Amino acid sequence: MNAEPRYNDLFYQRTTSHSEIMDIVQGKAISLNKVSSPIDWQELFGNTNPVEIEVGFGKGRFLLEAAKQYADVNFIGVERAQKYVELTRQRFLKYIRHYAVDKNSGVFENVRLVWTDANYFLSRYVPDNSVQAYHVYFPDPWPKARQQKRRIFRNSEFLDAISSTLLLDSGRLYAVTDYAEYFDEIQERIAQQTTLKPVSHNINEYQHITTNFENKYQLEGRKIYRAVYGKM
Ligand SMILES: C[S@@+](CC[C@H](N)C(=O)[O-])C[C@H]1O[C@@H](n2cnc3c(N)ncnc32)[C@H](O)[C@@H]1O
Known part of the structure; x- marks a missing residue:
């Protein structure tokens, strides 16, 4: 397999x-530098509900629907593009305004947006054995050969962080892509791990909640590839 990307502290300082x-x-935003690491989920959310993380939430469609439908789950969305973080923040605010959601009702108190690089966040801030699920939907496929080293699943730090931070037995990684060749690579990379094992692809209770990319690709009639992994 091709070389992994080289992430180092300088890269993280820049990004x-x-x-x-x-x-x-x-309406509060705290600089990640000021947050102690690893994060205490109970302190952050004020409850002991399970925590799930969406990596690369884009325009935030999945995150909003999931947070609405699963009020007893705490969701962290991680996105490195400022444009999409702001767009998603606005999407939530629009929903709150449109449905006149009472700010004291607890709706969307189960969501935090994290504007940063997911590799950085997962490996520095997420406690071991603390995440019920990771959602990675339509990760950038970087189709050009010279750019493929940027694929997130090619980064062993990313995979190591997912496997160490998922809950043992119940922890799940949901991965979805429209890109067959990348799907094969994801499966190969995960097969090289010792802790993540495939679980039946039908077992994704979130499958009814689509992302923006999924909606677009479904309309185009593209084939969608889905995998679910468990930490064993
Ligand atoms: C192809 S889009 C998919 C967006 C969304 N999941 C969907 O299905 O509509 C990939 C998203 O992942 C984000 N992304 C890529 N690499 C990332 C990283 N290392 N950390 C955080 N976000 C990342 C990109 O900025 C982009 O918004």
Whole structure:
């Protein structure tokens, strides 16, 4: 297999100097530098509900629907593109305004947006054995050969962080792509791991919630590839 990307502290300093964690409902954003690591989920959310993380939430469609439908799950969305973080924040605020959601009702108190690089966040801030599920939907496929080293699943730090931070037995990684060749690579890379094992691809209770990319590709009639892994 091709070389892995070289991530180092300098890369992270450049890409994460702006990093923030946001509470949309309360309108608060804290610089990630000021957050102690690893994060205490109970302190962050004020409850002991399970935590799930979406990596690369894009325009935030999945995150909003999931947070609405699963109020007893705490969701962290991680996205490195500021444009999409802001777009998603606005999507939530629009929903709150449109449905006149009472800010004290608890709706969307179960969501935090994290504007940063997911590799950085997962490996520095997420406690071991603390995540019920990772959602990685339509990760950038970087189709050109010279760019494929940027694929997130090619980064062993990313895979190591997922496997160490998922809950043993119940922890799940949901991965979906429209890109067959990348899907094969994801499966190969995960097969090289010792802790993540495939679980029946039908077992994704979130499959009814589509992302923006999924909606677009379904309309185009593209084939969608789905995998679910468990930490065993
Ligand atoms: C192809 S889009 C898919 C967006 C969304 N999941 C969907 O299905 O509509 C991939 C997203 O992942 C984000 N992304 C890529 N690499 C990332 C990283 N290392 N950390 C955080 N976000 C990342 C990109 O900025 C982009 O918004």
